[in-house]
Amino acid sequence: MILVIGIGNPDRGDDAAGLAVARKIRDAMKPGEVTVRELVGDQLALLDEWTGAAEVYVVDAVCSGGKPGTVYKFDAADQLTERFRHRGTHTFSLADVIELARALGRLPRHLAGFGIEGASFKIGDGMSPQAQAAVDEVTSVLLADLKAGV
Amino acid sequence: MTHGSRHISVPALARVEGEGGLEIIVSDGQVTETRLDIYEPPRFFEALLRGRQYTEPPDITARICGICPVAYQMSACQAIEDACGAQVTGEIRALRRLIYCGEWIESHALHVYLLHAPDFLGYDSGIHLARDHPAIVARGLSIKKAGNRLMEVVGGRSVHPVNVKVGGFYRAPTANELKQLVPQLEQARQDAEDTVTWVAGFDFPAFDRDYEFVSLRHPDQYPITEGSIASTSGLDITPAEYDKHFEEFQVPHSTALHSVLDGRTYLTGPMARYALNSRRLPASVRSVAHQAGLTATCTNPFKSIVVRAVELLFACDEALRLIGQYRPPDPPAIDVRPITATGYGCTEAPRGMLYHRYAITDDGTITDAKIVPPTSQNQRAIEADLRDFAAPRLAMDHETLTRECEQAVRNHDPCISCAAHFLDLRLADKTDKAVRLT
Numbered sequence: 082m083i084l085v086i087g088i089g090n091p092d093r094g095d096d097a098a099g100l101a102v103a104r105k106i107r108d109a110m111k112p113g114e115v116t117v118r119e120l121v122g123d124q125l126a127l128l129d130e131w132t133g134a135a136e137v138y139v140v141d142a143v144c145s146g147g148k149p150g151t152v153y154k155f156d157a158a159d160q161l162t163e164r165f166r167h168r169g170t171h172t173f174s175l176a177d178v179i180e181l182a183r184a185l186g187r188l189p190r191h192l193a194g195f196g197i198e199g200a201s202f203k204i205g206d207g208m209s210p211q212a213q214a215a216v217d218e219v220t221s222v223l224l225a226d227l228k229a230g231v
Numbered sequence: 232m233t234h235g236s237r238h239i240s241v242p243a244l245a246r247v248e249g250e251g252g253l254e255i256i257v258s259d260g261q262v263t264e265t266r267l268d269i270y271e272p273p274r275f276f277e278a279l280l281r282g283r284q285y286t287e288p289p290d291i292t293a294r295i296c297g298i299c300p301v302a303y304q305m306s307a308c309q310a311i312e313d314a315c316g317a318q319v320t321g322e323i324r325a326l327r328r329l330i331y332c333g334e335w336i337e338s339h340a341l342h343v344y345l346l347h348a349p350d351f352l353g354y355d356s357g358i359h360l361a362r363d364h365p366a367i368v369a370r371g372l373s374i375k376k377a378g379n380r381l382m383e384v385v386g387g388r389s390v391h392p393v394n395v396k397v398g399g400f401y402r403a404p405t406a407n408e409l410k411q412l413v414p415q416l417e418q419a420r421q422d423a424e425d426t427v428t429w430v431a432g433f434d435f436p437a438f439d440r441d442y443e444f445v446s447l448r449h450p451d452q453y454p455i456t457e458g459s460i461a462s463t464s465g466l467d468i469t470p471a472e473y474d475k476h477f478e479e480f481q482v483p484h485s486t487a488l489h490s491v492l493d494g495r496t497y498l499t500g501p502m503a504r505y506a507l508n509s510r511r512l513p514a515s516v517r518s519v520a521h522q523a524g525l526t527a528t529c530t531n532p533f534k535s536i537v538v539r540a541v542e543l544l545f546a547c548d549e550a551l552r553l554i555g556q557y558r559p560p561d562p563p564a565i566d567v568r569p570i571t572a573t574g575y576g577c578t579e580a581p582r583g584m585l586y587h588r589y590a591i592t593d594d595g596t597i598t599d600a601k602i603v604p605p606t607s608q609n610q611r612a613i614e615a616d617l618r619d620f621a622a623p624r625l626a627m628d629h630e631t632l633t634r635e636c637e638q639a640v641r642n643h644d645p646c647i648s649c650a651a652h653f654l655d656l657r658l659a660d661k662t663d664k665a666v667r668l669t
Contacts, residue, residue, distance in 0.1 A: 090297075092275075
């Protein structure tokens, strides 16, 4: 199974970027070609979401101080950079969940994805033009990868 | 490094700078002030709710928190139904308690295993703990998954359940669907009992506090979905009387409102629930609690992990009891018609009491909304903890003090989604001014 997971919070500006990519991928692919999920909230749910999937792509927003709209590509075969790492009192970052999965032997055979540098994560805001452009860019690249593999 | 010149920072805690933090002000080697500065999404949601239909709060407020959406849904439903003069009873009431058990299991397992236990065992995070003790972390995740499954089956999905509505549920699960959860919940119950034993063996700093505990209290059940609002100082009121006793006000250092009970600092959450209701726990759960060293009241916040584990056991136990007695409600929801009125709702989120108030008109329009999450209510108690905890420990090295202060905050399981999306800890000497350290 090929799985695409968009992560984010639809109410927090550019935090919705991963969800936006997931929706665009769902609209662009034929039913059955790829499974698309949107994950809001607890990112630890990724551990269950990707169970049984051999090939997984994850798209998340990042806030690492880079230029808004910048796209970062990752492959979980390597440890993720600090850009994908944040900590709150409850949230686990994408990098944390991947490392937890690695420690527990629960990583998919192939896990890769993209981070989109956000401009604003203010609650109630829509996505910035920079993030929207990055959403289009990531969607285009990911679709090409997916269609090549279908 | 001297006390006067040092700063403590936890840069990795902040994903977005400026949204929240914890600041400890030191003057002449004494802690003079602690400031928990948190950002508060509920204010945004209160504004968003005005003008919407009375049926919408369960879905809209569930988006406030990815960890405790059911709490928001349940307090919202209860408040709207109260305004409309409707009362949910019988099987629907039991099903609400069941889905809430799922949330307690999920949230408590997450906090105990991946957020709090690493502090006691000398690990930087749950990931580091998992590298050395994968079987233990896997046990925690397995318990959490049992909670997730329960929420999926009753709520439609585990994050932001979609099956909850004012008056009840869109669809009641079949008895067979719930019965299939029993083996997983029985395993979770055993694992939760082992969890109590495990965490009771941790080393706890001697740090007992004189809290005024506040929680719901129910005549014959450990409180989750309903009850009067009680405190260890003798308060006993209905949710409708909340605003007469609890006051929220702005403080200069925080975007969030602070809350006091008749002018006093108070604490909600597992320790409060346990102190006011431990005798309402089933005898089997009480017995495990006593074996773990808990008496009727626990006043050391570091031992909240033991209380939380006891509640985890209770939630598994209660879920199994409710499934054993389950009869699908038919219809799955009662009819709730709007009238012009104000309604009040109060339930026990995993980390404490959650209050909702809505004013609606007879065409169903919401004209006013108030939401007070537990983390906002606990802010002052957390600040007081930090002040007294840090004061005798200022001679510690930076790293140790920072870690222990973080742990002191984590004792109360503050919810970043409800009240502080990102937390950043800083310690500054007054003479250096309060510098944000990242």
